[in-house]
Structure formats: structure tokens, C-alpha cells
Amino acid sequence: MSRTEQHYPREADARWRDYEWEIIPTSPMHPAMNIALDEVLTRRVGAGERRPTLRFWGWDSPVIVIGRFQSVRNEVQIENAAEHGVQVVRRITGGGAMFTLPGLDITYSIYAPPDLVKGLSFPESYAFLDSWVVDTYRELSIDAWYAPLNDITSSGGKIGGAAQARRFGAVLHHTMTSYDMDPKLMMQVLRIGMEKLSDKGLRSADKRVGPLRQQTNLPREAFFHALTERFMDLTGGELGEISNLEHQAAVELVRSKFATEEWTYLLP
Amino acid sequence: MHGEYKTPGGKLVVVDFDVHDGTIVDPMVSGDFFLYPEESLDQIVGSLVGLSVDTSEEQITQVVANAVPDGTELLGFSPEAIAIAVRRGLA
Numbered sequence: 082m083s084r085t086e087q088h089y090p091r092e093a094d095a096r097w098r099d100y101e102w103e104i105i106p107t108s109p110m111h112p113a114m115n116i117a118l119d120e121v122l123t124r125r126v127g128a129g130e131r132r133p134t135l136r137f138w139g140w141d142s143p144v145i146v147i148g149r150f151q152s153v154r155n156e157v158q159i160e161n162a163a164e165h166g167v168q169v170v171r172r173i174t175g176g177g178a179m180f181t182l183p184g185l186d187i188t189y190s191i192y193a194p195p196d197l198v199k200g201l202s203f204p205e206s207y208a209f210l211d212s213w214v215v216d217t218y219r220e221l222s223i224d225a226w227y228a229p230l231n232d233i234t235s236s237g238g239k240i241g242g243a244a245q246a247r248r249f250g251a252v253l254h255h256t257m258t259s260y261d262m263d264p265k266l267m268m269q270v271l272r273i274g275m276e277k278l279s280d281k282g283l284r285s286a287d288k289r290v291g292p293l294r295q296q297t298n299l300p301r302e303a304f305f306h307a308l309t310e311r312f313m314d315l316t317g318g319e320l321g322e323i324s325n326l327e328h329q330a331a332v333e334l335v336r337s338k339f340a341t342e343e344w345t346y347l348l349p
Numbered sequence: 350m351h352g353e354y355k356t357p358g359g360k361l362v363v364v365d366f367d368v369h370d371g372t373i374v375d376p377m378v379s380g381d382f383f384l385y386p387e388e389s390l391d392q393i394v395g396s397l398v399g400l401s402v403d404t405s406e407e408q409i410t411q412v413v414a415n416a417v418p419d420g421t422e423l424l425g426f427s428p429e430a431i432a433i434a435v436r437r438g439l440a
Contacts, residue, residue, distance in 0.1 A: 149387060150379055150381070151379050151380065152365070152377065152379035155363050175381070175383035175384060175387075176381050178381070203422060230359070230424060244383070246385075248386075274353060276355050277355060277361050277381075279355050280358060348379045349377075
């Protein structure tokens with residue numbers, strides 16, 4: 082694989098310490114709750130009602146998460162997904178579809194004031210906000226780097242992708258990385274056309290992906306531990322949790338928006 | 350009609366639409382691109398409505414570019430990418 086690395090001004094690293102960070106560990110949740118929490122926590126940070134936050138995600142069921150601008154029928158083999166109990170949810174950020182099963186991904190969101198990425202171009206901000214993750218993977222002997230615009234990749238294939246939204250007075254940056262995968266099921270539930278792969282020089286989509294499990298003997302928990310430690314070192318942040326109020330707001334958003342056909346099929 | 354175009358090194362743009370009386374109707378622009386603010390998509394999609402099927406790629410590019418509100422950020426795609434997808438859908 083040719084190595085095109087995306088960079089950002091390293092002096093930006095000092096900015097992480099300009100804020101008091103909170104780190105929320107993962108717990109399995111309904112797919113639509115995860116998406117709803119992104120909106121709730123972005124709004125809360127934007128309104129100054131919560132400290133800048135890193136949240137790790139957990140899923141309680143198989144899921145396809147599609148980007149804000151993706152069409153369901155162009156991305157998902159809907160009947161196959163239903164047959165395999167794979168839910169489809171639409172997130173509030175752009176970017177591409179991701180498929181995962183519970184316990185196979187490492188996904189996190191960063192909710193931050195816009196000043197954290199002030200003066201950085203959009204591509205620079207992507208590389209900056211995931212730099213501590215790439216550093217952690219390298220520390221764990223994964224040959225990883227940040228590829229433009231929004232991918233974490235490695236000599237063993239693509240590990241994950243990031244997406245941002247700049248809304249509600251805050252920056253939302255989330256990244257879904259693959260610890261392990263079921264490539265056969267992925268090819269059954271996602272629709273990945275040849276045009277999408279046209280500049281990749283590879284014949285099949287599953288060969289592009291290189292989950293961490295293929296490159297290491299470390300258990301998934303070791304990655305959460307290392308990522309949490311590194312983020313704490315970087316920011317001086319401490320562990321926190323989702324408040325009852327935030328949880329309730331997310332439940333309400335699931336009901337009114339994220340679990341509705343209207344939202345999921347916004348682009349049919 | 351259905352046309353796709355992937356900007357090299359960038360993102361996929363898909364345009365789905367119908368043709369009625371030689372013009373584009375009910376267009377939908379989708380893909381794995383990034384767009385800030387997201388509401389700009391409505392203006393982009395709206396600019397394709399009623400275009401003649403004879404409109405050239407260059408003309409479509411211009412129409413879409415004119416419809417993109419000031420201050421909009423298109424990441425990984427462009428008005429030209431949308432125009433190419435439309436022309437592919439018509440081909």
C-alpha cells in the first residue's frame with residue numbers, strides 16, 4: 082500500500098491541555114441511542130453545559146451506521162440486513178457506511194469547543210483530533226498512519242474512518258475503528274459498488290480492511306485501556322459519565338428523530 | 350436514472366433522478382462526502398431540478414457552483430463531481 086500521510090501543525094498538540102476533559106467509558110447501547118447521544122453531548126458542550134468530552138461507544142446489537150448524506154438503498158442490502166438482524170441508523174455527520182457487530186469495534190466521539198481546531202484546515206483538524214489514537218496504535222506495534230481525508234490506515238489495511246460535524250456551537254468528531262470483523266456478512270449487508278473502489282486499485286472491499294485483530298494478539302480491552310491512558314496523559318482529563326438528564330434527552334431524541342423512518346430514510 | 354462518480358482520492362457522489370419531458374425531475378444527491386453546513390445540500394439538489402437532459406457537464410458544473418451558498422465547505426467532492434455523476438446517469 083502506498084503511504085500517503087496526513088499531517089497537522091504539531092504545535093496544536095498543546096491545545097488539548099487548554100480544557101478540562103471528561104472521559105466516558107463504553108457501555109453497550111441501542112444503535113440509535115449512540116447516535117442520539119452524539120447530538121445531545123455536542124449540544125451540551127456547545128452550550129457550555131458540559132466539559133469537553135471523549136466518549137467511547139458500545140453497541141448492543143449488529144449495526145450499519147450510514148453517513149448523513151448517504152442513501153439507504155444505495156448503501157445497504159436492506160433485505161439481507163433485516164434477515165441478519167442488522168439495524169440501520171443514520172448519523173448526523175457525513176462520510177461513509179460502517180458495519181459492526183457488538184464487541185468488534187472501537188468507536189469514540191470527541192465533543193470540543195471550536196477553538197480546539199481553530200486555524201486548522203478541515204483535513205488538518207481530522208488528523209489532529211485522531212493523532213493520539215494513531216500514536217497509541219503505533220505504541221502497540223500496529224504500523225498505523227492517518228490517510229487523507231479521514232481514514233486511519235495501516236500496512237495491514239484500513240483500520241477505521243472519522244467524521245465531523247460542526248454544529249450546535251461545538252465540534253463533533255467521531256471515529257469508528259475495526260478491532261475484528263465478519264467480512265462475509267459485511268459483503269452481504271453493505272452495497273459497495275465498483276465506482277467506490279475505483280481509485281483503490283483493489284478488487285474487493287473486504288480486502289481493503291485490516292482490523293486490529295489481524296495485526297496483533299492484544300485483546301480489545303487492551304486497546305481501550307491504552308487509548309484511555311494516552312488521552313488522560315495528553316489532556317489531563319478524568320473519567321466521567323453521562324448524566325440522567327443527558328440520558329433522558331437522548332431517549333427523547335431516539336423517539337422523536339433517530340429511530341424514525343423519516344430520519345433513517347431521509348435519503349431513501 | 351442513476352449516476353456515480355468518485356473523486357480520485359476523495360468521496361463518492363451519487364445522483365438519482367427521473368427524466369420527464371426531457372428535463373431532470375426528483376433528483377437526489379447522496380454519497381459519503383462531507384458538507385458544512387449540511388443544509389446546503391437542498392440548494393445543490395434544487396439547482397438540478399428542471400435541467401434539460403442536453404445540458405453539458407460544464408454547464409451543470411456552473412449551475413451547481415452558482416447554487417452553493419457562500420461559506421459552504423465541500424470536502425471530498427465538487428460541483429464538477431456532481432455534474433459528472435449526472436452526465437453518467439444520462440448516458
